[in-house]
Amino acid sequence: MGSLRINTVEKSRKHQGKCRGCGKVINKGDPYKWVKPRYGGRTIKCLDCNFRGSEMESNETLSSLYAGVESVEDRLSTTPSHEEIEEIRDELVSAIEEARDAFQEKADNLSEHFPDSEMVSDFEEKVQELDSWLDGINDVDVEFDEEELTENLETWTERVWGELQAKAGECPI
Ligand SMILES: [Zn+2]
Numbered sequence: 001m002g003s004l005r006i007n008t009v010e011k012s013r014k015h016q017g018k019c020r021g022c023g024k025v026i027n028k029g030d031p032y033k034w035v036k037p038r039y040g041g042r043t044i045k046c047l048d049c050n051f052r053g054s055e056m057e058s059n060e061t062l063s064s065l066y067a068g069v070e071s072v073e074d075r076l077s078t079t080p081s082h083e084e085i086e087e088i089r090d091e092l093v094s095a096i097e098e099a100r101d102a103f104q105e106k107a108d109n110l111s112e113h114f115p116d117s118e119m120v121s122d123f124e125e126k127v128q129e130l131d132s133w134l135d136g137i138n139d140v141d142v143e144f145d146e147e148e149l150t151e152n153l154e155t156w157t158e159r160v161w162g163e164l165q166a167k168a169g170e171c172p173i
Contacts, residue, residue, distance in 0.1 A: 004035040004058050006051065021049030037063070061102040062173070068095025069171055076165045082144045082157045085164065089142045092168055093134060100130040129172040137167045 009032055016026035024046050026032045035051055036042040043055050054066035072092045080088060107123035114120065140163045149156060 002058050003056050004037060006033055006035055006056075008033045008047075016044050019044065019046040019049055021045045024048075061099050061106075065095055065099035065173075066171075068092070068098070069168055071095075072168050073165075076161065076168060079157060079161055082153060082160075085144065085157065085160055086142045089137065089140065089164060092164070093137060096130055096134050096137070100127050100134070103127050103130070126173050133167075133170060133172055136170065137164075140164055140167060 012026060012028055012030050012032055015028050016030075016032055018025055019032070020043050026044065026046060031047050032044055033047060033051075034042045034044045035055060037058055037060075039060070043051065045051065052066070052070055054063050054070055057063040057066055069092065072088055072095070075084070075088050075091075103123045103126045107120050107127065110117055110123070111120045140160065142160055142164070144156070151159070
């Protein structure tokens, strides 16, 4: 687990295609930067764009968790419709559950052979942290019920949107 190294190239020796961030074409002679996970290809960006957490993370489970959270944060960067809110919450929940299950599996597999390994407790700690994050997210009442609505629709949407946004930003690992 850790951060990938960012490599900077002052002058590209060939055409690099489009920047993964903004889509600007990186031509021969242009500067660019790149990261490369152990498995998988390079991600290339122009110097104006930053790498996101998911792109910088070398651990596959964490990287896909971060990617899931980033996608939810993107969807929450503008006010969603009240119909979308529950769907976005579910997307966040499944990204976290997937990571939790992956860490649980790692802990189980490892403890079969190395029950005293520090990594087992490290994985189990992550499972617990993700579980309490999930509890907090599941506490947000995203179910829209017109009949029980005590505030106007706009207020409801803004409030739940804000709560979800805050919870999405609380990744403990
Ligand atoms: Zn760019």
